[in-house]
Structure formats: C-alpha cells, structure tokens
Amino acid sequence: MTEGTGASNFIRDIVAADRAAGKHGGRVVTRFPPEPNGYLHIGHAKSICLNFGLVQDVPGGICHLRFDDTNPTTEDPEYVRSIQDDVRWLGFDWKDKLFFASDYFEQLYEFAEGMIRKGVAYVDSLTAEEIRLYRGTLTEPGKNSPYRDRSIGENLDLFRRMRAGEFPDGAQVLRAKIDMASPNINLRDPVLYRIRHAAHYRTGAAWCIYPAYDYAHPLSDAIEGITHSICTLEFEDHRPLYDWIVEQAGTPHRPQQIEFARLNISFAVMSKRKLLELVEKKLVAGWDDPRLPTIKGLRRRGYTPEAIRAFCEHIGVAKRDAVVEMQLLEHFIREDLNKRSLRVMAVLKPLKIVIDNYPEGSVEELVAVNNPENASAGTRTIPFARTLYIERDDFLEDPPKQFFRLAPGREVRLRYAYIIKCVGVTKDPRTGDITELHCTYDPATKSGAAEAQRKVKATIHWVSTAHAIEAEVRLYNPLLIADLAKIPADHDWTTYLNPQSLERITGCQVEPSLKGTAPGTRFQFERLGYFCTDLSSTADQMVFNRTVSLKDAWAKIEKAKPSR
C-alpha cells in the first residue's frame, strides 16, 4: 500500500516484496529507455517518475537512462539532448548510468551468433511480404518458412554476410526459431535482425544490420543488470519472448518485465507520431509549443517539475486503461504555483479611467503584498495616479443582477487603493464604444487606513496608465480534441485543430514591478490566472503565457456577464 496519496502503485509493492524476499540480492535497478525519436511528453513523465521514484529510497538503488536507439532511420542527437535535458529538469539524476543500446551492438551480435549455433535462430530469405503471409492470422496458425531448417553453418555464413553488407535491405532477416503455430503471434519466429543500409547517428556506417526491439531490449536489460524492466501494457504479449531471449542468451542476470498502463490525458495528443507530424507540418510552433503536452511545452507554459511529479504520484500506477482529466493536471500546477507565485496586477483588456477629484500630476506609492499566503514573499509598492487602466470586463453600463463590479453611479474598491465611484462615461460618438470612464475617489478609504472599513461589493485590479508596461500575453488551450489519437493517418488535421487554442492579447498593461523579470518567472495576475514570463521573452519585450486559469473565476465571470 502506498502512503500519503492513497494512489496505487502495484509495482512499488512488487519491488518491496522482491527486496523482502532477497530477490536479485536485494538490489533494485530500473531504467528509463526512450528511443531518441522525439521529445518527451507528460506520458513519459509518468514512466520517469515511476522508474526513478522506485529506486529513490532504496539503498544502492539506481535508475539508468538508456537510449533505445536500434532504428537508425528515426533517431537524432537532438532528441538525445532534449531527453536528457527534460529528465534533469524533472528533477532526476541517472548519475553515471547513461547507456545506449547502440553501445551493445557488438555484444548483441555475439549473442545472435550464439543463438544460431544453438540452433534457435536462423536466417530467413523470405521477403517482408512473404513473412507476413507465412505468419498466419490471429485465428490461423502460421507456417514454417522454407528456410527455417538451414544448417547452422549456412545460417552462420549468411548472418556474417548480412553483417558484411553483402545483401540489400530486406533481403535477409535473422529470426528466432520458436513456434509458427503459437497462439501468441510474437512467438511465431520473430525477426531479431534486419538489414538497414543507413547511417546511425552514433555508430555511423559501422553497421548495416540492426537488432529489433524484442531482441535488443531484454538483452540490454540483462547486460545492465536491470532487475525490474518496466514498460507499458502493449508489451504484455511480448513478455514470453522477452524471457525466451534472455533464456537463450544465457546471461547470468535475468531481468523481470513488468507492465503498467500508459497515461492518457483528456484533450491532449500523446502520440509521438502525431506530435512529430504537428511539428513537421508546422501546425504548432515547435516541440515546445505551450499547447502541446510535451515536457518542453508544459515548461514553457509555466508548469513546474514539482507539480508534474506530484501529478504523476497522484494518478498512481495500475494496469487498467485510464484517461486522466486535464483538470487534475491543472489542479496540481495551480496548487504549486499558488504557494510560490507572486501576485501582481495586470490588465488584459484596458479601459482608461480618470479620477476627477484626484490631484493632477500626483503619484502615490501604495503597498501591495506579494503573496497573501506567504508573508516572507514580502511587499512591493505600486504607483497610483489620476488616470488608470481597469479591466474592460469590470465595467458594464447596464449591469445585470449578478454583476457587482463597476457601473454608472456604483462604487467599487481598487485593490490596495481607494473606493471609487463611476460618475461619467465617455463614448466614441461614431461607434458608441466606451473610451473612458470618469470616477471620483473617497480619500478616506485608502487601503489599510483605519477608517477604510466601508464595504463595497467588489474589488477590481488596475494599473496606472503612466507607469504601466505594455506586454503581450498568450492564452493557451490544449491544441486538439481528445480522440485525435484515433483519427486516421491521412485525415485532414485542420479539421481537428481547436480554433480557440491560442489567443494573443497585445496591449495588456502590467504593473511596473514586472519590468526586467527573468524569463520563466511565474506570477498570478490578480483575478486573471497564472502566467509565466515566456522563456523566449527578451529584455525589451515581455511575453506572458497563461499556465492555467484560476479555478472557476473565468466561468463565473462569464456567467455574470449579460448574455445579450
């Protein structure tokens, strides 16, 4: 049983039981084994937290980072870099245990010759198409390849010539000799090696034959002394093959494969293939586009590693297929940011107001708290003057019943400042749009003053027009609909793009204390939500990404607005 969260983690229980039983000499060695063919996303974070988390409190426990780079055509060093970067950013450390399956190519090859000598592997000269036909179907057994019974000598010779580059791609494959009639299709003589005359990003042209996952993975685990090889559910059927490979190779160490359900999140595209396509077709700005559930995207959006880890811990580890709601992820970032982010005032859609009875040219420095829940965050001063911006949505000329903010003749408090009353509305004579409000303030109601106790129905945020800094904000929503993962490969993507996924607001006015803010700093804009200075912001430019909105303020505000 897990403590604290109550979330399940049956693998933690297995590991604990194995340790108690003294299995593997009490050692626990796990590994996170990504193929460097894309950027990591929140689903990988679950696996990372699991694998690294499992060894965290185990004396001598270690989690390896191993790149499963057995397919030269899809892999790239850019992905290797980004993956290492993301794992570190998430707060995990593989120490000196960084490995590459490609480093085992020679060993893997030797094991293969060994299997040929044992008579449990053979070179097949059937075409890919023929192999598929011979494999049978889900309900019909396959049949043996005519090449299945080649002599050991002939197999060895052929395999060596495969390695030497004597054959073109697809001409030969090395297959395990298991059982073409097995009800488990993975056991119908799976392909172990294929010919690929392609340069590998690490081994270059050294090889033209490459081991398949089903062959390389268990052996890599065995070589590294992995005790618990954790993978996702779709590999359950492969476990007998995994065990077979390890058994036939005769390695001293026997790792154990354990499967768990991969993470799905509502409204998020979690397929590497589809993410790649979105990036390549430039339907998003890149792998770090904040609308994407990639680690880089979440990071740019302002998510913290702590929040992601807490989320992964909370959702648990089980074997049933699950789709976690996006709100749960948002809950964790909100909870984390709520403790650490500074509160500032910003006006997304400015409406100018003039306080008629406030002395012209006068500027007051008002004290504002940086985080009401954390006194150590301190205070800051904000300038107050005669002309201010307030949120356009905070004023309605003809307010409905549930609207408590500013309206003609009505009073409202300006946060950290005074109670003001709206005494006039200026409109553009041609369009009828409200261009400016005239207000009066009550000097006795200054925030913090002894006689400032008078209550008003609402408090609104503001910035001084003379001191405000203009910024760009981007409000993000997840890019795509939930079952995108199920749409056919050739479907028109644009049909599925969410038009509301990105809204840019360029005229947003922020309080002067934000000037020079370091990229990546998180703020809570009073009443507007959580924002993060975009990692791409420069000194002379301020761009804020919305990380997640305030819980339900938005919905309530929308509800309070007149519907017509």
Added chain:
RNA sequence: UGGGGGAUCGUCUAGCGGUAGGACGCCGGCCUUUGGAGCCGGCUACCUAGGUUCGAUUCCUAGUCCCCCAGCCA
C-alpha cells in the same frame, strides 16, 4: 469464434471476507480589500447472473463489455 490484459463515484484511484475511503470535478455555505485562495457541508460507484458464506467489491462458476497483438517500429 486465437492469445494476452482490464472492469469500483463523471474522472483517477483505496480496499484483498465484516458498515465502500481519498483526490479531481460538480453543487451549496462561510470567509475574504477581487467572485481567487482558504474553510465547512453535500453529490454520485463495486459490469451482470448464479453459487459458497452468518456476511461478499473481495472467493468460485458462467457470461458481458473494453483494451492490446498479424512492423524487417519501439
């Protein structure tokens, strides 16, 4: 109609024979110098049918539904 897995509130999950708990979400209230946060209360669940048992979410049997597998991807 081959094989492998899985079914508990709307969602993610506890439970391993003894009043079905937590979290998200939602609803309501309190509080508040923002309607946020916080606090309090409420909401809804054991796939079905038999059986074993004093008692089954838990054990047995038979079904039902969902997911995965026929790449020389991982």
